[in-house]
Amino acid sequence: MTESPRDPHRLLSGLHRDRVSLELTTLDLCLLAALHLRAEQDGLPSFDEELVFDVFDQVSSLVEPGGEPSKKRATHTIQRLRSQRMLARVDATGIVTAGEYSLTSLGTVIVKSFLEEEELTRESLSLLTGAVIASLARIRTAAERAGGEAAWRSEVVAPLRVTVSDLVGGIERRQRGLDGQQEEVQRRVGELLQADWFGAVESCQSLLEAMATTLQELNEVLLRDGSHIQALLQEIQQKAAAAEAAEAEETAQRVGEQVDRIAAWGASRQEAWSGYYQYVHRFLRDVVRLDPDRALSQRLLEQIRGFPSRPFAFAVAAESRIRLLRTVSAKGERPPVGRPSYDRERELAIVASDDTNTGPNLEELVEEALREEPSGLALVTERVLTRVDESEHYRSAGRIAALVAKLTTPRSERERPWVAVSGEVEIEDWKLESGSR
Amino acid sequence: MSARFATLEEVVSDPVFPEVDVALRRGRHIDREDGEWYAFVVDAQDHLEPLYRRYGCELVTQSDGYFYLLPTGDQLSRRHLSSGEMLVGQTLALQYLDPATVSSGGLVTREQVLTRLGGLVPDRDLAKALEPRRKRFDDERIVHEIIRKRVAEAFRHLASLGFIDVLDETHLRLRSPLLRFADPVRGLTGAEAAMERLIQRGEVVEPEEDAEPEEEDGEPEENDAEEPSE
Numbered sequence: 001m002t003e004s005p006r007d008p009h010r011l012l013s014g015l016h017r018d019r020v021s022l023e024l025t026t027l028d029l030c031l032l033a034a035l036h037l038r039a040e041q042d043g044l045p046s047f048d049e050e051l052v053f054d055v056f057d058q059v060s061s062l063v064e065p066g067g068e069p070s071k072k073r074a075t076h077t078i079q080r081l082r083s084q085r086m087l088a089r090v091d092a093t094g095i096v097t098a099g100e101y102s103l104t105s106l107g108t109v110i111v112k113s114f115l116e117e118e119e120l121t122r123e124s125l126s127l128l129t130g131a132v133i134a135s136l137a138r139i140r141t142a143a144e145r146a147g148g149e150a151a152w153r154s155e156v157v158a159p160l161r162v163t164v165s166d167l168v169g170g171i172e173r174r175q176r177g178l179d180g181q182q183e184e185v186q187r188r189v190g191e192l193l194q195a196d197w198f199g200a201v202e203s204c205q206s207l208l209e210a211m212a213t214t215l216q217e218l219n220e221v222l223l224r225d226g227s228h229i230q231a232l233l234q235e236i237q238q239k240a241a242a243a244e245a246a247e248a249e250e251t252a253q254r255v256g257e258q259v260d261r262i263a264a265w266g267a268s269r270q271e272a273w274s275g276y277y278q279y280v281h282r283f284l285r286d287v288v289r290l291d292p293d294r295a296l297s298q299r300l301l302e303q304i305r306g307f308p309s310r311p312f313a314f315a316v317a318a319e320s321r322i323r324l325l326r327t328v329s330a331k332g333e334r335p336p337v338g339r340p341s342y343d344r345e346r347e348l349a350i351v352a353s354d355d356t357n358t359g360p361n362l363e364e365l366v367e368e369a370l371r372e373e374p375s376g377l378a379l380v381t382e383r384v385l386t387r388v389d390e391s392e393h394y395r396s397a398g399r400i401a402a403l404v405a406k407l408t409t410p411r412s413e414r415e416r417p418w419v420a421v422s423g424e425v426e427i428e429d430w431k432l433e434s435g436s437r
Numbered sequence: 438m439s440a441r442f443a444t445l446e447e448v449v450s451d452p453v454f455p456e457v458d459v460a461l462r463r464g465r466h467i468d469r470e471d472g473e474w475y476a477f478v479v480d481a482q483d484h485l486e487p488l489y490r491r492y493g494c495e496l497v498t499q500s501d502g503y504f505y506l507l508p509t510g511d512q513l514s515r516r517h518l519s520s521g522e523m524l525v526g527q528t529l530a531l532q533y534l535d536p537a538t539v540s541s542g543g544l545v546t547r548e549q550v551l552t553r554l555g556g557l558v559p560d561r562d563l564a565k566a567l568e569p570r571r572k573r574f575d576d577e578r579i580v581h582e583i584i585r586k587r588v589a590e591a592f593r594h595l596a597s598l599g600f601i602d603v604l605d606e607t608h609l610r611l612r613s614p615l616l617r618f619a620d621p622v623r624g625l626t627g628a629e630a631a632m633e634r635l636i637q638r639g640e641v642v643e644p645e646e647d648a649e650p651e652e653e654d655g656e657p658e659e660n661d662a663e664e665p666s667e
Contacts, residue, residue: 190539191536279539279542279543282469282502286500287533297531300531301557304524304527304528304554305557307520307527307558308558311644312632312643312644313641314517314523314617315508315515315642316464316516317461317463317505317508317514318515318516319459319513319514
């Protein structure tokens with residue numbers, strides 16, 4: 001048996017593509033069940049067509065007493081079951097000869113789920129966990145002796161996958177059965193109380209007790225045997241790791257996870273049941289025993305109906321939340337951020353013009369310097385600045401350049417050199433061509 | 438006196454005291470499902486009763502297994518449940534008594550409660566009881582809207598008082614304090630006498646005595662679930 005990783009998406013797409021569906025009537029299910037029972041009773045591996053028709057007639061007269069059994073209907077039913085893979089034709093011949101049929105695994109599983117109640121009891125669980133432990137002990141011994149990949153596969157991996165996995169699966173299946181029983185008990189408690197209010201107390205209590213005891217016992221078995229199983233799996237896993245048998249290691253780990261799930265199930269069901277158990281006990285004690293005639297519900301019903309015409313209200317305490325005051329700060333109060341207000345418009349004042357400040361007329365000085373046909377702006381500026389007050393050198397430099405540009409045609413290089421024109425001022429030089437004025 | 442607490446000082450020093458004290462003062466009912474809180478009140482009951490009496494309150498103990506604080510004086514503020522809370526509370530109590538609820542372990546859906554309430558009180562009467570100051574109930578759509586809003590509001594408030602647990606959008610868990618809503622019909626002396634007794638004890642008021650505040654129109658107030666409207 002090989003187990004390849006399954007891609008759920010691909011599997012589901014395949015099911016969708018094949019339009020897989022099941023549609024079974026009561027008659028179909030009864031026929032399958034009858035065939036299954038007949039096979040068990042007579043030890044039949046398969047059924048010949050005649051037998052299937054016979055069984056169909058019996059089932060049909062039971063399920064539909066007025067209906068006319070006919071071969072046509074039987075053929076149609078068999079065909080429907082075959083197309084849904086419930087029945088398989090096993091004679092491997094054509095259509096002409098009479099067929100030989102057997103229930104498929106799908107048909108068997110469906111019939112079994114209806115017929116067999118796989119009860120999870122202390123005995124059945126102990127039996128199953130005992131079988132798991134025995135198998136694992138054998139597998140551990142095999143793992144000690146296994147030499148080579150083939151031996152690991154046949155002696156360890158296969159038994160882990162088939163025997164142990166099936167046994168653990170059996171426990172899981174029975175757990176699901178027990179989940180169903182729990183639901184049934186809950187429903188039954190409700191029904192008992194509905195039918196016989198006060199008289200149901202005793203039977204409700206015994207139902208609850210029985211389920212609680214079952215769960216407790218199961219949990220005890222799981223706790224006791226669960227750790228033993230895990231220890232054995234751990235040993236197998238370690239031996240596989242040491243022998244570098246990755247497949248065996250992985251399989252042991254997977255079975256370990258399955259066992260963990262079972263233990264977790266036991267604990268969670270016991271806890272959930274304990275909550276329900278307490279709730280129902282309180283109900284029986286506080287409600288049923290105090291109101292044996294179930295008169296309270298009726299009176300409460302009347303009270304609600306009459307409420308709009310005669311309302312009343314309960315008082316409840318309603319202290320508001322405590323108002324927490326902010327702690328007093330030791331820091332002084334900081335003034336808000338702001339600017340003093342004043343008139344930001346300044347009074348206009350009369351001042352002397354720039355020309356008077358610079359002393360001699362700049363334009364005249366520039367013209368005079370240009371008359372000497374200097375080669376560049378730097379020379380003009382240098383000459384003019386010697387006749388200007390030192391504090392005005394910086395401001396005058398720009399004006400000189402403007403006047404030179406106005407009075408001549410300067411030529412500017414792409415990279416203009418910086419030239420010092422006085423102690424503090426440097427300018428970018430322009431070339432001046434002679435006779436350009 | 439309980440073995441756990443010899444003095445009131447020990448009670449007040451218990452780490453659980455502040456939470457339980459605040460919860461009780463806000464009208465919370467404490468029942469067995471509250472675990473540690475319930476065990477604390479049971480153990481400290483002998484000390485807590487005289488303590489709260491000094492505040493003009495009674496620490497009420499019910500045989501159904503729950504406690505609550507009932508202010509009888511003016512020192513601790515109190516409020517009265519709205520008509521919506523009363524009607525929904527009584528319907529939930531009825532559900533609590535129903536054997537069908539036992540099957541589900543005390544879980545009911547909001548829809549079940551609404552259906553039950555709708556089956557007991559006609560829609561228009563119900564809307565009128567939920568919003569007594571509104572005059573017109575002609576529009577069926579508005580009537581349904583009032584019922585839906587007020588009932589949802591009541592679930593929230595009743596949960597903050599410990600009557601139910603709101604588990605999710607659909608499910609509610611019923612708790613034993615709901616049986617308080619059946620108090621007026623529980624005694625053997627008849628409903629009238631029981632009601633008289635409850636009024637005398639300050640447990641119950643009738644509207645003539647103390648009109649409850651109700652909003653007239655519009656949206657129901659959106660209160661914090663932890664803090665019932667005051």
